[in-house]
Amino acid sequence: MKTTVLTDSSPLVTDTGKLVLRLATATVFLVHGLDDFQTGLSNIVALQGEAGIPLNEVSGRFVPIWLTFGSLLFLVGALTRIVAAGYVFIMGGAWIFAHASNGFFAENGGYEFVLILGAASLALLLTGPGRFSVDQLVVDRLSRPSSTSSPTRRRSGV
Numbered sequence: 091m092k093t094t095v096l097t098d099s100s101p102l103v104t105d106t107g108k109l110v111l112r113l114a115t116a117t118v119f120l121v122h123g124l125d126d127f128q129t130g131l132s133n134i135v136a137l138q139g140e141a142g143i144p145l146n147e148v149s150g151r152f153v154p155i156w157l158t159f160g161s162l163l164f165l166v167g168a169l170t171r172i173v174a175a176g177y178v179f180i181m182g183g184a185w186i187f188a189h190a191s192n193g194f195f196a197e198n199g200g201y202e203f204v205l206i207l208g209a210a211s212l213a214l215l216l217t218g219p220g221r222f223s224v225d226q227l228v229v230d231r232l233s234r235p236s237s238t239s240s241p242t243r244r245r246s247g248v
């Protein structure tokens with residue numbers, strides 16, 4: 091089997107790449123979630139209403155909570171695909187309702203930043219968190235043969 095530097099990588103390198111992507115993505119979402127809490131959920135609800143986001147009373151509370159607590163899970167690689175699916179959904183909504191009409195560049199309120207965050211989230215949704223994650227520890231633990239099987243009892247012969 092022929093390998094090439096341009097297309098192949100070891101599982102260790104691939105999992106390290108997933109870790110870097112997960113940590114960077116989690117950091118950005120965490121800072122944004124904390125900023126939303128600092129701004130105040132009622133203000134976020136109002137801003138989302140002004141942007142025409144449907145169910146802004148729900149989304150204005152859901153998004154900051156998902157960004158903040160999802161990021162904590164993402165940092166350790168717990169429930170990674172579930173959190174990533176939420177991020178993809180949130181970034182899709184942000185693109186459609188807040189950024190698409192402003193063009194590409196983020197400096198003009200465009201979708202540039204939302205696009206890369208959504209793509210990073212989708213990549214982790216599709217590939218999973220890699221070996222450096224709580225998810226992998228759980229899978230490894232659940233797939234181990236049980237070592238707690240009951241020992242056979244010896245009869246004393248009495």
